[in-house]
Amino acid sequence: MSEKLFDALETCLHALEQGETIDTALARFPALTGELRPILEASLHARTLGGSAVPGDVQRRGRARLLQNAAKMREAKRVPRRTWLFNLRPLAVALMLVIIFLSSTGLVNASTTSLPGDNLYPVKRTWEDVRLIFASTEDEREGLEMEYENERLEEISELLFEGRVESVSFSGYVTAQTDGQWVVSGIPVTISSDTVLPGDPITVGSVVTVFGVTTSDGILQAQSIVMVPPGTPIPTPKPEEEDDTDNEGDEEGSGGNSGQETGSDSSSNDNANDSDDDSDSGKDSKLEGTVQSMDGNVWIINGQTVNVSGAEIVGTPAPGATVTVEGYVNADGVFIATKVIFVGGGGDGNSGSGDNSPDDNTDNDDDENNEDNSGSGGGGDDDDGDDD
Amino acid sequence: MTVSLEQRELDGLRDLDPQVISAAYDRYFSDVYRYVCYRVGDETAAEDIASDVFVRLLEASQHGRGPQTNLKSWLLGTASHIVTDHMRRAYRRPTESLTENVLDPLAVPVDELERRERERSVRDAMKQLTPEQQNVLALRFGEGYSLEETAAVLNKKVNAVKALQFRALASLQRGVGEVAYE
Numbered sequence: 001m002s003e004k005l006f007d008a009l010e011t012c013l014h015a016l017e018q019g020e021t022i023d024t025a026l027a028r029f030p031a032l033t034g035e036l037r038p039i040l041e042a043s044l045h046a047r048t049l050g051g052s053a054v055p056g057d058v059q060r061r062g063r064a065r066l067l068q069n070a071a072k073m074r075e076a077k078r079v080p081r082r083t084w085l086f087n088l089r090p091l092a093v094a095l096m097l098v099i100i101f102l103s104s105t106g107l108v109n110a111s112t113t114s115l116p117g118d119n120l121y122p123v124k125r126t127w128e129d130v131r132l133i134f135a136s137t138e139d140e141r142e143g144l145e146m147e148y149e150n151e152r153l154e155e156i157s158e159l160l161f162e163g164r165v166e167s168v169s170f171s172g173y174v175t176a177q178t179d180g181q182w183v184v185s186g187i188p189v190t191i192s193s194d195t196v197l198p199g200d201p202i203t204v205g206s207v208v209t210v211f212g213v214t215t216s217d218g219i220l221q222a223q224s225i226v227m228v229p230p231g232t233p234i235p236t237p238k239p240e241e242e243d244d245t246d247n248e249g250d251e252e253g254s255g256g257n258s259g260q261e262t263g264s265d266s267s268s269n270d271n272a273n274d275s276d277d278d279s280d281s282g283k284d285s286k287l288e289g290t291v292q293s294m295d296g297n298v299w300i301i302n303g304q305t306v307n308v309s310g311a312e313i314v315g316t317p318a319p320g321a322t323v324t325v326e327g328y329v330n331a332d333g334v335f336i337a338t339k340v341i342f343v344g345g346g347g348d349g350n351s352g353s354g355d356n357s358p359d360d361n362t363d364n365d366d367d368e369n370n371e372d373n374s375g376s377g378g379g380g381d382d383d384d385g386d387d388d
Numbered sequence: 389m390t391v392s393l394e395q396r397e398l399d400g401l402r403d404l405d406p407q408v409i410s411a412a413y414d415r416y417f418s419d420v421y422r423y424v425c426y427r428v429g430d431e432t433a434a435e436d437i438a439s440d441v442f443v444r445l446l447e448a449s450q451h452g453r454g455p456q457t458n459l460k461s462w463l464l465g466t467a468s469h470i471v472t473d474h475m476r477r478a479y480r481r482p483t484e485s486l487t488e489n490v491l492d493p494l495a496v497p498v499d500e501l502e503r504r505e506r507e508r509s510v511r512d513a514m515k516q517l518t519p520e521q522q523n524v525l526a527l528r529f530g531e532g533y534s535l536e537e538t539a540a541v542l543n544k545k546v547n548a549v550k551a552l553q554f555r556a557l558a559s560l561q562r563g564v565g566e567v568a569y570e
Contacts, residue, residue: 006550009557010535039554042561043529045510049426050530054418058431062439063413067406069443073450074404196410211406224406 008032012040060199067198071209071226096130115155117166156187159214171209171228173333174202175303183303184210189220196224205305205334287325287335294319306335315342401449413442416460420467426530427471427522429511437474441467461541472519513563521556528553
């Protein structure tokens with residue numbers, strides 16, 4: 001009996017869905033009308049609660065949140081996935097110590113120049129983990145993380161330079177955006193219609209993690225980009241790198257990066273040659289290059305976002321001009337200028353800045369800067385040289 | 389064919405592949421959101437809970453507790469658990485809806501007021517049902533699933549779903565009557 005009742009209910013529900021009234025639906029089952037009527041009335045009540053469409057912004061926010069969580073998990077997963085040694089930390093550490101003792105030019109040293117896809121690359125990443133484990137203070141840990149993020153940037157530059165095809169990921173600041181072509185911490189990134197982007201808009205100055213593939217054409221094709229959670233240590237595109245070069249003392253640096261359009265690395269290396277500047281990273285830095293764009297107080301110089309709202313400006317501001325900027329990098333990666341000196345009119349639109357950097361920037365030597373820059377800028381004048 | 393596609397999807401989720409994650413999200417988010425919205429009747433809470441379901445999917449996939457075959461069933465099942473927890477918390481700490489307090493009865497048409505009142509009485513009656521009964525009504529009348537689809541999501545036989553649905557509607561009708569008399 002009850003099965004018959006349930007089947008009759010199902011038939012009536014279907015009829016109601018087709019637009020029939022309760023009475024016409026029940027006419028099929030006169031013997032069950034008394035039992036079915038209240039149930040069908042309840043079904044109409046139940047239907048009134050449904051039908052919420054998903055608002056577009058809800059869907060976008062949810063997706064962004066999900067991808068951000070995925071990025072965090074991927075980052076957390078990266079460590080144990082890299083090698084089984086990580087799960088056996090004591091053994092891994094002991095092994096590494098033995099390696100170091102046995103040979104200072106052993107496996108670890110050999111791996112320092114390895115790139116993603118190389119056989120020794122897992123050793124390099126494991127060694128980085130070991131160093132992180134032994135970081136005794138939070139500052140030291142953050143410093144190492146920053147150093148490793150810089151290392152990722154250099155690796156990608158090298159891959160692009162060599163035209164190798166590898167899956168990579170890195171984090172950095174968006175320093176330029178044109179149609180389909182972004183620059184993230186000096187790395188040119190191609191955005192296609194297949195690139196998965198977060199719901200929130202990404203603008204110049206945003207901190208992002210890029211997942212993608214380097215191609216044989218020397219570009220990084222982005223597969224997905226997510227916003228980086230606040231508080232994650234991210235290297236600023238420029239002046240701070242001078243500390244890294246000091247710390248590592250490695251032989252890399254300018255070689256693989258000289259071809260980058262922003263020229264950020266090359267100029268930072270030039271800055272590293274500054275005489276005895278022992279100030280902290282992000283303080284009292286100097287930036288030289290070409291003004292790529294000017295939007296009010298926010299300019300882009302060699303791919304670096306520069307805020308000039310509080311700066312003393314010497315010379316005539318113009319896009320394409322060669323400038324020397326003094327200032328510091330704030331926590332958001334924006335270069336806060338305290339003084340901007342225009343060296344020449346430039347205007348050729350080229351931002352191949354690597355060659356423009358002066359090779360001696362001793363303190364109080366603006367005149368020398370002027371000479372250097374006017375030599376490479378083509379058509380540079382001496383207006384500003386007199387101001388100081 | 390479908391199985392292998394689903395398997396690839398599950399593998400991609402385990403590997404945290406952003407494209408697979410986005411694709412799964414786009415395919416199932418509206419189902420999950422509608423289901424949650426039906427159960428809790430609050431769009432803000434529904435947004436949070438529906439998002440949480442997908443984050444839990446990633447976490448579970450990482451720990452080997454994710455879906456083995458049917459992703460949609462897993463998502464809706466997880467949504468059901470989170471909704472039940474949410475309702476329990478809401479029951480312990482009841483809050484007044486701000487919008488209802490702010491609404492000026494004179495500024496709202498009578499029809500609209502009556503509709504809202506009716507919807508509230510149905511929702512109050514719905515809260516009296518067991519979670520399983522609420523589930524079956526949400527899937528059948530919120531999502532518009534067939535008996536077979538509902539049975540697959542609830543991991544029950546079709547006949548069991550028919551009986552559950554009948555009891556749920558009977559309880560709802562009684563509840564609506566009681567609420568109307570209060």
